[in-house]
Amino acid sequence: MEVLINHLLQFGNLNKQQIDLIKSKAVFRKIKKDEYYHEAGKTPREVIFLIEGIMRVSYYNRKGDEVTKYFIEENNFVADINSYNQEIPSTEYVQAITDCSYYSFSKIAMKDLSMTIIEWDNIIAKIIAKGLVDKVNKISPMMSEDATERYHSFLEKFPKLANRIPLSYLASYLGVTQSSLSRIRRNIR
Incomplete structure (x- = not known):
């Protein structure tokens, strides 16, 4: 309370x-x-x-x-x-x-x-x-951002959320397919 x-x-x-x-x-x-x-x-x-x-x-x-x-x-x-x-x-x-x-x-x-x-x-x-x-x-x-920039922005603004949100919901929020988001995540590791 x-x-x-x-x-x-x-x-x-x-x-x-x-x-x-x-x-x-x-x-x-x-x-x-x-x-x-x-x-x-x-x-x-x-x-x-x-x-x-x-x-x-x-x-x-x-x-x-x-x-x-x-x-x-x-x-x-x-x-x-x-x-x-x-x-x-x-x-x-x-x-x-x-x-x-x-x-x-x-x-x-x-x-x-x-x-x-x-x-x-x-x-x-x-x-x-x-x-x-x-x-x-x-x-x-x-x-105005591309998919990779949107994902980076999301990580910057919400660092605690990325690992708590199912990939399908995050992909929908970012306006990309789940496979595209997986590819983006793989490329930045």
Whole structure:
């Protein structure tokens, strides 16, 4: 729980009563490797804070191929903000690619925190803004890089993830075939 509180404190000030309220609203949960936390077509009803494990966000393109958009590692919030806020079905899947544990905040809990903690909405807005910047910074450089450069960039930005992510998911994220990624990995060793 301290990891979550410390994360929140990076974005604003909270007193002891507010921290206790946040702790009372958080529900600890676990999910096994390969299970889906969320599926496309369903409307998100909660926001989670990942404390252990890695999740991936994916979708199916028009050809029916599964495409990995990005990975989410420990100490990050997980939410399809657009679908959550507008209460519309999501177009993305969120899957645990390792065993994961997280704190869950229901929509009601989030509303209660918003109504009770004056700074809450500001903290959440800062977290969302940082998440969007991080997402753009992950994806934008990849547009102009070749496959080998994308793999090197991934290793630089996420050195702890490369050995924890199945090759097929990493290849999908990088936009290459699994055999191409194997060749790239072989050539840089």
